[in-house]
Amino acid sequence: xxxxxxxxxxxxxxxxxxxxxxxxxxxxxxxxxxxxxxxxxxxxxxxxxxxxxxxxxxxxxxxxxxxxxxxxxxxxxxxxxxxxxxxxxxxxxxxxxxxxxxxxxxxxxxxxxxxxxxxxxxxxxxxxxxxxxxxxxxxxxxxxxxxxxxxxxxxxxxxxxxxxxxxxxxxxxxxxxxxxxxxxxxxx
Amino acid sequence: xxxxxxxxxxxxxxxxxxxxxxxxxxxxxxxxxxxxxxxxxxxxxxxxxxxxxxxxxxxxxxxxxxxxxxxxxxxxxxxxxxxxxxxxxxxxxxxxxxxxxxxxxxxxxxxxxxxxxxxxxxxxxxxxxxxxxxxxxxxxxxxxxxxxxxxxxxxxxxxxxxxxxxxxxxxxxxxxxxxxxxxxxxxxxxxxxxxxxxxxxxxxxxxxxxxxxxxxxxxxxxxxxxxxxxxxxxxxxxxxxxxxxxxxxxxxxxxxxxxxxxxxxxxxxxxxxxxxxxxxxxxxxxxxxxxxxxxxxxxxxxxxxxxxxxxxxxxxxxxxxxxxxxxxxxxxxxxxxxxxxxxxxxxxxxxxxxxxxxxxxxxxxxxxxxxxxxxxxxxxxxxxxxxxxxxxxxxxxxxxxxxxxxxxxxxxxxxxxxxxxxxxxxxxxxxxxxxxxxxxxxxxxxxxxxxxxxxxxxxxxxxxxxxxxxxxxxxxxxxxxxxxxxxxxxxxxxxxxxxxxxxxxxxxxxxxxxxxxxxxxxxxxxxxxxxxxxxxxxxxxxxxxxxxxxxxxxxxxxxxxxxxxxxxxxxxxxxxxxxxxxxxxxxxxxxxxxxxxxxxxxxxxxx
Numbered sequence: 001x002x003x004x005x006x007x008x009x010x011x012x013x014x015x016x017x018x019x020x021x022x023x024x025x026x027x028x029x030x031x032x033x034x035x036x037x038x039x040x041x042x043x044x045x046x047x048x049x050x051x052x053x054x055x056x057x058x059x060x061x062x063x064x065x066x067x068x069x070x071x072x073x074x075x076x077x078x079x080x081x082x083x084x085x086x087x088x089x090x091x092x093x094x095x096x097x098x099x100x101x102x103x104x105x106x107x108x109x110x111x112x113x114x115x116x117x118x119x120x121x122x123x124x125x126x127x128x129x130x131x132x133x134x135x136x137x138x139x140x141x142x143x144x145x146x147x148x149x150x151x152x153x154x155x156x157x158x159x160x161x162x163x164x165x166x167x168x169x170x171x172x173x174x175x176x177x178x179x180x181x182x183x184x185x186x187x188x
Numbered sequence: 189x190x191x192x193x194x195x196x197x198x199x200x201x202x203x204x205x206x207x208x209x210x211x212x213x214x215x216x217x218x219x220x221x222x223x224x225x226x227x228x229x230x231x232x233x234x235x236x237x238x239x240x241x242x243x244x245x246x247x248x249x250x251x252x253x254x255x256x257x258x259x260x261x262x263x264x265x266x267x268x269x270x271x272x273x274x275x276x277x278x279x280x281x282x283x284x285x286x287x288x289x290x291x292x293x294x295x296x297x298x299x300x301x302x303x304x305x306x307x308x309x310x311x312x313x314x315x316x317x318x319x320x321x322x323x324x325x326x327x328x329x330x331x332x333x334x335x336x337x338x339x340x341x342x343x344x345x346x347x348x349x350x351x352x353x354x355x356x357x358x359x360x361x362x363x364x365x366x367x368x369x370x371x372x373x374x375x376x377x378x379x380x381x382x383x384x385x386x387x388x389x390x391x392x393x394x395x396x397x398x399x400x401x402x403x404x405x406x407x408x409x410x411x412x413x414x415x416x417x418x419x420x421x422x423x424x425x426x427x428x429x430x431x432x433x434x435x436x437x438x439x440x441x442x443x444x445x446x447x448x449x450x451x452x453x454x455x456x457x458x459x460x461x462x463x464x465x466x467x468x469x470x471x472x473x474x475x476x477x478x479x480x481x482x483x484x485x486x487x488x489x490x491x492x493x494x495x496x497x498x499x500x501x502x503x504x505x506x507x508x509x510x511x512x513x514x515x516x517x518x519x520x521x522x523x524x525x526x527x528x529x530x531x532x533x534x535x536x537x538x539x540x541x542x543x544x545x546x547x548x549x550x551x552x553x554x555x556x557x558x559x560x561x562x563x564x565x566x567x568x569x570x571x572x573x574x575x576x577x578x579x580x581x582x583x584x585x586x587x588x589x590x591x592x593x594x595x596x597x598x599x600x601x602x603x604x605x606x607x608x609x610x611x612x613x614x615x616x617x618x619x620x621x622x623x624x625x626x627x628x629x630x631x632x633x634x635x636x637x638x639x640x641x642x643x644x645x646x647x648x649x650x651x652x653x654x655x656x657x658x659x660x661x662x663x664x665x666x667x668x669x670x671x672x673x674x675x676x677x678x679x680x681x682x683x684x685x686x687x688x689x690x691x692x693x694x695x696x697x698x699x700x701x702x703x704x705x706x707x708x709x710x711x712x713x714x715x716x717x718x719x720x721x722x723x724x725x726x727x728x729x730x731x732x733x734x735x736x737x738x739x740x741x742x743x744x745x746x747x748x749x750x751x752x753x754x755x756x757x758x759x760x761x762x763x764x765x766x767x768x769x770x771x772x773x774x775x776x777x778x779x780x781x782x783x784x785x786x787x788x789x790x791x792x793x794x795x
Contacts, residue, residue, distance in 0.1 A: 001571070002570070131306075133551050146333070147334070158332075166277045167553060167558055169276070
């Protein structure tokens with residue numbers, strides 16, 4: 001099924017020079033610690049916690065998001081934390097290109113590769129590593145410290161590998177995210 | 189999204205793969221069905237009459253009706269689910285010029301790796317490690333999640349109440365920071381902890397002295413398991429027979445002379461009297477090395493259980509195949525199974541379709557022949573809700589992945605028990621794929637200039653042509669008129685797509701007739717509908733269908749390479765599902781007019 005054009009209210013979104021579209025109704029904390037790769041869409045009610053940074057260190061990138069990513073409504077990006085050698089600290093999070101994060105999902109992963117699709121209402125646990133070309137189905141809970149290898153489909157709570165993705169998934173997700181970006185248009 | 193929308197079947201376009209085996213049985217079945225019904229359904233396409241009769245002549249089932257050859261699949265049969273696939277799952281064999289599905293490819297393992305630590309395991313050691321990770325990766329016996337290694341003496345006091353005990357990396361054990369009094373700087377003993385169900389290996393008294401090489405530390409206990417011992421013993425018992433018998437029987441092809449089976453053949457009185465029979469009869473009766481005594485009280489215990497959670501689930505039991513315990517406390521953490529990367533080959537010609545890179549973490553492919561890059565992609569661009577006995581316009585978008593122009597011809601069952609389908613324009617062209625246009629596409633909605641007049645038509649919306657909704661870039665959208673006749677959950681119909689394009693091939697030397705012929709064959713092969721025993725049709729006629737445009741331009745390279753333009757074509761069947769059909773609504777009849785489409789931008793949406 002061909003995706004339809006999604007219209008948004010022009011005053012709601014800020015468009016950056018590199019084509020990022022960020023909703024004014026989203027909560028972006030510590031924006032100086034957040035990098036958006038370009039042509040990334042952050043929709044209404046998203047939360048990105050760039051302020052949760054490593055203690056002690058000066059300026060640091062907390063959340064790095066690649067190109068053509070989509071953070072759907074109500075998704076939450078929060079860097080992972082742990083106590084290491086008695087010191088509580090947050091750790092940076094990296095998200096690759098062409099990543100879609102579904103509505104209402106909470107992401108605390110350490111890394112998310114490129115060409116990843118995360119469904120709706122998912123919870124990605126702390127320090128989870130999601131490699132390139134993966135699919136997390138709707139309502140999945142990925143436990144902390146889990147590694148999701150490439151070309152796998154994870155589903156359930158706790159998420160387990162249920163299937164493999166076809167080889168062309170890279171092209172598929174690339175065209176899907178690009179298509180979504182071009183069809184995400186101001187309504188006037 | 190509402191619950192209703194979630195439950196509704198999503199529209200789909202599935203492609204049919206004509207795996208030879210499935211197809212044969214399918215066409216036979218449809219033939220039988222048709223004979224039984226004696227239904228005289230009319231064939232949808234009359235104009236390619238000649239072409240089709242030719243195919244039939246060459247077919248094994250020459251007496252099948254034309255419809256059978258065109259539509260081997262009944263869109264409503266539950267069987268079609270197994271022979272139709274989403275385009276992304278299909279491969280394309282260039283040599284056979286055929287679609288290949290996951291069922292008609294052969295797989296070969298190129299690399300084993302652990303899905304958790306992503307460490308590649310050399311093929312040589314996979315067997316000895318029993319296909320499991322031999323490092324630090326274990327799965328929880330209760331919930332099958334990955335376990336983490338935790339140091340028991342690492343002090344948790346600094347951690348807030350919400351945080352889990354710290355997970356330590358192997359090299360982080362020594363010397364925690366001064367503020368916390370640490371009794372042992374080593375962190376030993378270590379244990380395994382599940383982050384999901386909070387199971388930890390201390391429950392079953394499993395602790396480790398070192399945080400690395402846990403599998404190695406456990407190997408001793410693993411080797412002492414009865415099933416492992418028994419298997420080793422069995423292997424030992426039969427290996428010597430295999431070795432003594434192997435040289436004498438390697439040349440023989442008789443089934444009972446298969447090395448190792450020698451003993452059985454003589455023992456159980458098979459007819460084969462061979463020269464090495466007396467020698468082979470020395471297989472001594474096998475005696476079990478380990479005797480596991482079944483606990484007698486188990487059944488009684490299980491019948492008197494109060495708490496059902498004290499018994500293992502089937503998944504838990506099957507994960508521990510060695511003893512399959514009923515009691516939860518007998519469950520042990522299991523090493524994680526390895527995963528593989530695989531080469532995929534065409535079963536017919538054995539050419540490689542998919543060849544991944546050897547490295548476990550690489551996502552690139554050295555060879556990747558996926559159908560997405562060869563076959564026109566069909567998407568349902570617009571499908572309004574269907575209502576019984578109401579003509580509805582459905583828009584199908586055909587995108588061309590090739591860099592040459594493609595001509596499409598569509599055929600469908602015009603009428604069946606479920607509804608009627610009309611295709612106003614069943615033949616149309618799609619402009620070649622062009623990356624520059626892909627960039628243009630980003631300025632969606634803005635008017636685009638025809639790119640240097642090469643395909644000036646391509647950029648313009650051709651509303652004038654009846655049945656063609658839009659022609660733009662590398663795609664063409666056409667209109668189908670669908671009238672369902674009954675209320676149903678999923679309206680489906682078959683669609684036969686034939687695409688034709690001109691390809692330029694190189695002929696090394698003019699007298700190399702073999703190659704010439706093979707290429708001719710190829711084009712010939714694909715000209716047939718690939719729904720039947722098309723491999724048998726290939727040799728039958730080698731001259732008739734190749735392109736009339738066979739022109740060798742000898743000017744450029746007078747020496748060796750000649751190019752020749754041939755027409756290639758391929759037919760494939762698709763099943764298209766359009767979702768549920770509602771009953772006739774009590775709404776006034778004017779509602780049908782609202783369903784006619786007016787333009788691209790008219791799509792109604794909420795914002």
